[in-house]
Amino acid sequence: MMVKRALLFPGQGSQYVGMGKDLFIKYPIAKETFQEANDAMNVDLTKLMFEGGITELTRTEYAQPAILAVGMAMFRVYKEVVGTDINYMTGHSLGEITALTCAGSIPFASAIRIVHRRGELMREAAAIGGGAMAAVNELGVSEVEAICASVSSIHKGGAEIVVVSNINSEDQVVISGHKGALSEAAERLTKRGAIVIPLQVSAPFHSPLMAPAAVQFAEELSKYTFSPLQYPVISSVTAKLYASSDEIAKVLTEQLTAPVQWVAVLQYLRENGVSEAAELGPRTVLKKLAHHTAGMKVFAFDHGPDAEQLLSESKVAKEEYPLDFIIQCVSIATCTRNRNWDSEAYAKGVITPYRNVQKMLYQLQQSGDQVTWAHMEQAYAMLLSVLKTKQVPEVEQLSRLERLLAEYGLQENFGQRSPIGVLNS
CATH class of the missing domain: 3.40.366.10 (Malonyl-Coenzyme A Acyl Carrier Protein, domain 2)
Incomplete structure (x- = not known):
């Protein structure tokens, strides 16, 4: 597995x-x-x-x-x-x-x-001041949120707020807000059994402020x-x-x-x-x-x-991967018809990634080095970029990619990067 x-x-x-x-x-x-x-x-x-x-x-x-x-x-x-x-x-x-x-x-x-x-x-x-943050340990996030909301609703008529800014783990959250509201929330949280540790920052990050x-x-x-x-x-x-x-x-x-x-x-x-x-x-x-x-x-x-x-x-755990897969990616990229005449997009999405893979392929062929998974992924990413940039119809893209992956038994390897998901990006 x-x-x-x-x-x-x-x-x-x-x-x-x-x-x-x-x-x-x-x-x-x-x-x-x-x-x-x-x-x-x-x-x-x-x-x-x-x-x-x-x-x-x-x-x-x-x-x-x-x-x-x-x-x-x-x-x-x-x-x-x-x-x-x-x-x-x-x-x-x-x-x-x-x-x-x-x-x-x-x-x-x-x-x-x-x-x-x-x-x-x-x-x-941070230079503006007026804000602070504190880590709250040993208290659940829902209780911390409730106390922050209560303090924010009454402190100075709602002119100051304190909120939960980081939900880091089951026993640690971070709160951020105006200094006065945060101080009051810290007092209430401590009475509920929390360990509140002020953080050495002067701005309330991850908050509306x-x-x-x-x-x-x-x-x-x-x-x-x-x-x-x-x-x-x-x-x-x-x-x-x-x-x-x-x-x-x-x-x-x-x-x-x-x-x-x-x-x-x-x-x-x-x-x-x-x-x-x-x-x-x-x-x-x-x-x-x-x-x-x-x-x-x-x-x-x-x-x-x-x-x-x-x-x-x-x-x-390193496997030996086929050089032929990279050659096939280069071949498909070369033979695919272009429907995109935007020269800037073509240079970025076709020429640059293609040349990078072509250079990589040449170096592998000359050195005889083992093909790694990083090489495989670079070739596949290049092909995805070329197909999308050349504006190949989605059905044709999927068909080409499915045949390629099936030929080399790589459907499971590239399963987390579905061609559909990439093409729609």
Whole structure:
């Protein structure tokens, strides 16, 4: 029976000085990733991550791109070394942007710039003051929500609010709001037996008070075009799969004011058969939050023993895949009639991915290296992009793809990326 796997990406707060340094030393692909991040920001982000200090690294406009860069580096290493199937991706707050980037919808350099701007907007909101956040432990979410609603309805005639902003686990939620309302809610929650821990932030993230920053972030996102998703991604806002990349700007904007539904995300994974997950990013935050999720084992890439177990799959589970499959993908892409005369769209959706796969195929043929699952997925993603961009009728697309997968017995392998779902994106 095939094991279903998910990749989890953490959010802000997981940063620390030295993060990613081992990857940088051991893996050329990680070193390249960090250099891409440096170039995208025009800042020596790598030096800041490796040498600190922690005060500057913790500044939200630096912490967010740094965490994203580590997540992307780990993802590329994971794909290069392990190459096993990935059924779902998801991320906690900022981590959702990392997931969308690893799923191919946001170019890495663009993602670095997006989260840098996101961090600036959050810092500016923090500078305004008047807001606070606190972690609430040992009390159920429904009771916390009820107390927050009660306080918001009476505090200063409703002029101040406090809301649940993160549902992290069965025994931990985070609340955000005006300082006065939050303080009163904390007192009531403590009387009910909760352990309330103020967080060292000065803005109420994931609450309605972030609406001005959300408006500006929406303007920033409007500058970008998002590509079709190459893997299923679950939003931490809706706890549902993205239906298409068209939803990205809207959902990421909502994320600044809406609560993080992490418990619902983990529930979705379990209900859909995921039994293993890898946390890709600094520290082990998401592994700890998943300790109540029965039937799902989470390995944290930043934890030495876990990383060894994840990477050992390359020795015991890696299969040899057929080079002919890649050749067939290239052949179908070449022979398919084009119905799209938009030169810009054609260059992006056909020429670029086709040339990348053609180069990959040539290198494999010359080197004689083993074909990995990452190679297979790149070829298949290219073919999907070409068929869609060339505006091949959907019935014809489905027929071609079904025949191809059936010929190589790969229906189950690509089952989580249904051609219909991709084509409608």
